[in-house]
Amino acid sequence: MTRGGVPDLFSGRSERNGRTASIVRLPAKGCRRRAPAFPLTPWVKLAGDGDDMAALEALDAREKEVWRQLWHLPQAVAWHMPEYSYLVQTVAMYTRAAVRAEQSCANAADRTVLLRYAEMIGMTPNGLARLGWLIVDADEESTKPRLHVVTPAAYTDPRDEWEEMEEE
Numbered sequence: 001m002t003r004g005g006v007p008d009l010f011s012g013r014s015e016r017n018g019r020t021a022s023i024v025r026l027p028a029k030g031c032r033r034r035a036p037a038f039p040l041t042p043w044v045k046l047a048g049d050g051d052d053m054a055a056l057e058a059l060d061a062r063e064k065e066v067w068r069q070l071w072h073l074p075q076a077v078a079w080h081m082p083e084y085s086y087l088v089q090t091v092a093m094y095t096r097a098a099v100r101a102e103q104s105c106a107n108a109a110d111r112t113v114l115l116r117y118a119e120m121i122g123m124t125p126n127g128l129a130r131l132g133w134l135i136v137d138a139d140e141e142s143t144k145p146r147l148h149v150v151t152p153a154a155y156t157d158p159r160d161e162w163e164e165m166e167e168e
Contacts, residue, residue: 024081024133026074033080035071038064040092059099067095074135075122084131090120 040063043056070076070091078084079091094117100106101114119127128134 022132024078024131026077026133026135028074028135028137030072030074031076031080033071033076035068035076036088038067038092038095039089040096062099062102063095066098067092070095073123075128075133078122078131078133087121090117093117094121094123 042060043063044053044060047053047056071079079087094114097110097114097117101111103110115124118124119130122128122131122133
């Protein structure tokens with residue numbers, strides 16, 4: 001992990017260092033591919049004596065629903081790529097944590113775990129930047145991100161302003 005904050009992918013320094021060349025551009029319309037099978041063991045199979053089977057079946061159904069929704073997001077395009085296939089298990093853990101965090105019995109630790117997983121799988125702006133992913137509109141013609149260049153002429157010289165104030 002690098003020291004400091006998340007690198008700004010649109011800075012001149014990032015372009016000079018070649019960081020913009022490795023940006024993975026994800027379509028804003030999302031992923032059209034089919035979601036893989038949910039890799040975690042269903043709650044029903046983990047049930048013990050005295051567990052509420054109906055509640056566990058409801059949790060399993062909710063996990064499958066969240067799982068399918070996640071695989072329609074732009075990040076799912078990257079999760080399907082071989083170089084990011086290691087994230088599939090983490091996406092599954094995020095799914096389980098999201099369902100857990102929705103429960104009325106969830107505590108702060110449950111919600112913190114959800115935030116950590118979200119960062120790991122690119123569901124936050126920092127997570128996207130750390131993974132080198134950029135969500136773009138399909139109609140963008142450029143393959144390189146557009147850098148915002150500020151020219152020195154855009155700023156007024158404070159000395160000129162001072163002189164104007166003295167003349168008045």
